[in-house]
Amino acid sequence: xxxxxxxxxxxxxxxxxxxxxxxxxxxxxxxxxxxxxxxxxxxxxxxxxxxxxxxxxxxxxxxxxxxxxxxxxxxxxxxxxxxxxxxxxxxxxxxxxxxxxxxxxxxxxxxxxxxxxxxxxxxxxxxxxxxxxxxxxxxxxxxxxxxxxxxxxxxxxxxxxxxxxxxxxxxxxxxxxxxxxxxxxxxxxxxxxxxxxxxxxxxxxxxxxxxxxxxxxxxxxxxxxxxxxxxxxxxxxxxxxxxxxxxxxxxxxxxxxxxxxxxxxxxxxxxxxxxxxxxxxxxxxxxxxxxxxxxxxxxxxxxxxxxxxxxxxxxxxxxxxxxxxxxxxxxxxxxxxxxxxxxxxxxxxxxxxxxxxxxxxxxxxxxxxxxxxxxxxxxxxxxxxxxxxxx
Amino acid sequence: xxxxxxxxxxxxxxxxxxxxxxxxxxxxxxxxxxxxxxxxxxxxxxxxxxxxxxxxxxxxxxxxxxxxxxxxxxxxxxxxxxxxxxxxxxxxxxxxxxxxxxxxxxxxxxxxxxxxxxxxxxxxxxxxxxxxxxxxxxxxxxxxxxxxxxxxxxxxxxxxxxxxxxxxxxxxxxxxxxxxxxxxxxxxxxxxxxxxxxxxxxxxxxxxxxxxxxxxxxxxxxxxxxxxxxxxxxxxxxxxxxxxxxxxxxxxxxxxxxxxxxxxxxxxxxxxxxxxxxxxxxxxxxxxxxxxxxxxxxxxxxxxxxxxxxxxxxxxxxxxxxxxxxxxxxxxxxxxxxxxxxxxxxxxxxxxxxxxxxxxxxxxxxxxxxxxxxxxxxxxxxxxxxxxxxxxxxxxxxxxxxxxxxxxxxxxxxxxxxxxxxxxxxxxxxxxxxxxxxxxxxxxxxxxxxxxxxxxxxxxxxxxxxxxxxxxxxxxxxxxxxxxxxxxxxxxxxxxxxxxxxxxxxxxxxxx
Numbered sequence: 001x002x003x004x005x006x007x008x009x010x011x012x013x014x015x016x017x018x019x020x021x022x023x024x025x026x027x028x029x030x031x032x033x034x035x036x037x038x039x040x041x042x043x044x045x046x047x048x049x050x051x052x053x054x055x056x057x058x059x060x061x062x063x064x065x066x067x068x069x070x071x072x073x074x075x076x077x078x079x080x081x082x083x084x085x086x087x088x089x090x091x092x093x094x095x096x097x098x099x100x101x102x103x104x105x106x107x108x109x110x111x112x113x114x115x116x117x118x119x120x121x122x123x124x125x126x127x128x129x130x131x132x133x134x135x136x137x138x139x140x141x142x143x144x145x146x147x148x149x150x151x152x153x154x155x156x157x158x159x160x161x162x163x164x165x166x167x168x169x170x171x172x173x174x175x176x177x178x179x180x181x182x183x184x185x186x187x188x189x190x191x192x193x194x195x196x197x198x199x200x201x202x203x204x205x206x207x208x209x210x211x212x213x214x215x216x217x218x219x220x221x222x223x224x225x226x227x228x229x230x231x232x233x234x235x236x237x238x239x240x241x242x243x244x245x246x247x248x249x250x251x252x253x254x255x256x257x258x259x260x261x262x263x264x265x266x267x268x269x270x271x272x273x274x275x276x277x278x279x280x281x282x283x284x285x286x287x288x289x290x291x292x293x294x295x296x297x298x299x300x301x302x303x304x305x306x307x308x309x310x311x312x313x314x315x316x317x318x319x320x321x322x323x324x325x326x327x328x329x330x331x332x333x334x335x336x337x338x339x340x341x342x343x344x345x346x347x348x349x350x351x352x353x354x355x356x357x358x359x360x361x362x363x364x365x366x367x368x369x370x371x372x373x374x375x376x377x378x379x380x381x382x383x384x385x386x387x388x389x390x391x
Numbered sequence: 392x393x394x395x396x397x398x399x400x401x402x403x404x405x406x407x408x409x410x411x412x413x414x415x416x417x418x419x420x421x422x423x424x425x426x427x428x429x430x431x432x433x434x435x436x437x438x439x440x441x442x443x444x445x446x447x448x449x450x451x452x453x454x455x456x457x458x459x460x461x462x463x464x465x466x467x468x469x470x471x472x473x474x475x476x477x478x479x480x481x482x483x484x485x486x487x488x489x490x491x492x493x494x495x496x497x498x499x500x501x502x503x504x505x506x507x508x509x510x511x512x513x514x515x516x517x518x519x520x521x522x523x524x525x526x527x528x529x530x531x532x533x534x535x536x537x538x539x540x541x542x543x544x545x546x547x548x549x550x551x552x553x554x555x556x557x558x559x560x561x562x563x564x565x566x567x568x569x570x571x572x573x574x575x576x577x578x579x580x581x582x583x584x585x586x587x588x589x590x591x592x593x594x595x596x597x598x599x600x601x602x603x604x605x606x607x608x609x610x611x612x613x614x615x616x617x618x619x620x621x622x623x624x625x626x627x628x629x630x631x632x633x634x635x636x637x638x639x640x641x642x643x644x645x646x647x648x649x650x651x652x653x654x655x656x657x658x659x660x661x662x663x664x665x666x667x668x669x670x671x672x673x674x675x676x677x678x679x680x681x682x683x684x685x686x687x688x689x690x691x692x693x694x695x696x697x698x699x700x701x702x703x704x705x706x707x708x709x710x711x712x713x714x715x716x717x718x719x720x721x722x723x724x725x726x727x728x729x730x731x732x733x734x735x736x737x738x739x740x741x742x743x744x745x746x747x748x749x750x751x752x753x754x755x756x757x758x759x760x761x762x763x764x765x766x767x768x769x770x771x772x773x774x775x776x777x778x779x780x781x782x783x784x785x786x787x788x789x790x791x792x793x794x795x796x797x798x799x800x801x802x803x804x805x806x807x808x809x810x811x812x813x814x815x816x817x818x819x820x821x822x823x824x825x826x827x828x829x830x831x832x833x834x835x836x837x838x839x840x841x842x843x844x845x846x847x848x849x850x851x852x853x854x855x856x857x858x859x860x861x862x863x864x865x866x867x868x869x870x871x872x873x874x875x876x877x878x879x880x881x882x883x884x885x886x887x888x889x890x891x892x893x894x895x896x897x898x899x900x901x902x903x
Contacts, residue, residue, distance in 0.1 A: 205777060257773070262759075269751050270745070273759070277759045336751070
């Protein structure tokens with residue numbers, strides 16, 4: 001491999017490398033605490049909301065750096081509505097969940113219409129939601145509960161679906177299901193990678209070298225098995241992991257392989273050119289925000305289940321976490337560039353930093369300072385790398 | 392013999408991997424207009440950037456000798472202090488600010504931190520008069536036309552006490568009248584002793600104003616011609632630029648049988664999208680046959696682009712009336728999608744603004760208007776997409792390492808080819824080409840003309856909009872002449888000439 005190629009591979013995976021280095025750093029600083037099974041589990045359950053919400057945010061940002069400021073407040077509002085439905089109105093949890101998703105759709109339609117067809121700048125339209133839903137949610141909670149919080153601890157079924165473990169085992173035992181799923185995932189990754197390459201060669205297209213493919217496969221398998229092994233010793237696969245993986249896979253497919261996904265990118269790159277190519281650009285903008293609201297509704301389910309309660313603080317700063325994950329993950333703040341894989345790395349990096357600093361006992365205020373610094377550094381790096389490569 | 396004002400001696404500038412300038416020499420005498428010509432990417436702009444200090448001393452080899460002393464500019468400010476002022480191709484004015492504010496932007500009049508508005512506007516008015524503008528300097532930039540904006544740029548340069556004025560493609564966004572006025576202004580300045588360097592693609596303009604012409608090819612100076620010592624014409628310059636004799640700038644299109652009328656536009660009227668009472672296109676009738684190339688000539692602002700875009704799925708304007716028939720059938724195309732389905736293609740004049748997605752690769756741009764052609768049930772077949780893009784790359788001879796290259800990294804001519812590929816892939820019957828060769832070099836132009844001829848031979852109908860008369864005359868079977876929203880004449884290729892077309896426009900202007 002020549003030097004130029006090595007540099008470009010390094011640059012492409014810079015964030016991944018940073019992630020590994022940061023992880024090692026915290027493992028050393030916490031004398032191995034970071035590497036414990038329990039903290040692998042925490043990394044996933046604590047950050048599940050970021051992965052899901054950032055997926056929706058990614059779609060919005062692709063269309064031209066547009067963001068949704070209202071999602072955190074909407075989580076609070078929708079959680080309050082869900083709590084009232086399940087606990088006070090005694091509506092069947094399954095029906096409640098469907099109703100919550102429907103409310104998400106309604107909000108998405110309104111928001112999408114205002115942004116796509118009335119041409120209200122997204123950050124203003126969602127700023128209104130940011131203010132209104134926080135207030136509305138809090139008001140609903142204080143009207144229905146003396147403590148300002150509705151406990152969902154009694155809804156065992158709801159909690160099991162959106163939080164909890166699959167085939168849970170005690171922490172001191174090895175969860176076999178978890179290991180089997182890990183092995184299956186490895187097999188799928190390896191088989192699809194190789195068959196894709198074989199297919200490309202058969203059709204006579206340029207394919208990646210066998211060495212690169214092998215390295216990639218070995219690294220993926222190692223990562224998956226590490227997670228599987230650790231989770232197997234932390235009680236099994238968290239349910240939220242299933243939700244997260246399913247959503248990430250779906251959106252990875254949409255962004256990488258579908259026509260509608262392609263339009264999100266081209267609109268962000270040049271809206272007029274896309275419109276004159278016969279694409280209904282308003283419809284795409286509408287979808288971006290409709291999708292965002294539905295994603296936010298799903299996030300609400302997971303968050304309320306995790307805290308086993310609907311409360312007024314739920315969702316605070318979620319919108320910022322989602323935006324930060326995207327930006328650190330290389331999603332362009334101007335739109336048109338970014339992908340799910342990068343976003344996942346970005347979200348994980350922030351999650352690792354959060355967890356590591358908490359374990360080290362760093363003061364919460366200083367944690368924010370560090371996160372701000374990381375965000376800025378990521379963007380500066382991106383822009384400098386871009387400038388260099390375009391010269 | 393006049394005094395030598397500027398000498399650029401053995402300038403070599405290397406970018407990572409590319410030698411942009413290789414031992415370039417340029418000598419400019421005081422009080423002359425010196426033209427710099429060359430194909431796109433030849434290195435003209437790089438040379439001027441070296442001169443004006445955008446690339447600071449030390450990043451290039453060689454010497455700049457100005458007024459007898461060796462200059463080591465670190466920033467643009469340094470060169471401006473010496474009186475070297477460059478006016479870039481893209482206008483650098485803030486639309487929402489007044490002329491006066493723009494003229495002294497970064498060079499404000501008055502005390503530090505306190506602008507003296509009387510002095511600002513007073514001085515601005517003085518310089519505006521020098522360039523022949525009668526507008527008050529308090530008028531906002533967005534309220535004057537591009538022609539006048541270009542003059543403001545010049546006034547701005549004068550306000551910096553320019554001794555050597557560099558104009559980079561000053562007429563690229565001007566119509567013929569404004570261009571001519573600008574060139575005459577340059578000649579007027581020359582009389583007053585100003586020295587100027589002009590970079591231009593428009594060779595007729597170069598011949599009109601220049602005292603000397605230096606030709607740059609592939610980063611090196613090829614020759615300097617003295618316009619007073621020898622007979623200069625466009626063909627002579629082109630020979631220097633491309634290094635070969637271009638016997639014919641327009642390839643012949645022979646043996647094309649004209650078929651039935653493919654598209655017919657009747658009584659087409661379009662109003663401005665905001666000022667809805669203003670007619671932008673006024674009662675236009677147009678038809679084009681299969682295998683025919685129809686030219687629409689008009690000055691900028693005549694309503695040509697507006698006409699084209701309104702036909703293409705009402706992409707421009709309001710209150711559109713008239714009938715549009717395609718293949719004898721009357722159609723109502725409500726958006727671009729409907730237009731594409733009706734086998735219509737509009738290849739925009741504004742590649743960067745609304746033609747291409749510069750941050751995306753050639754592959755993505757090629758398929759954008761016809762995703763159905765590379766997908767199945769909404770899922771993209773990336774291999775097929777690559778194949779399609781690569782076929783068009785080979786067919787149109789687009790110069791790029793691969794179709795995964797971002798379009799933003801290509802030269803103008805290659806971008807134009809990608810844009811053409813995108814629309815050819817929609818398999819249109821009728822193509823409207825809006826200024827298909829704007830801002831691209833002579834060699835690439837010829838290739839574009841060949842593509843147009845191939846399209847006509849394949850039985851397509853081509854409507855070509857252009858403000859370059861030689862191009863219209865050289866390529867069209869039939870020519871419509873447009874002026875202020877109206878078609879004021881129609882000429883066949885045999886009867887058309889530069890004089891007759893201009894006469895048509897002048898007559899229409901008088902008829903008002």
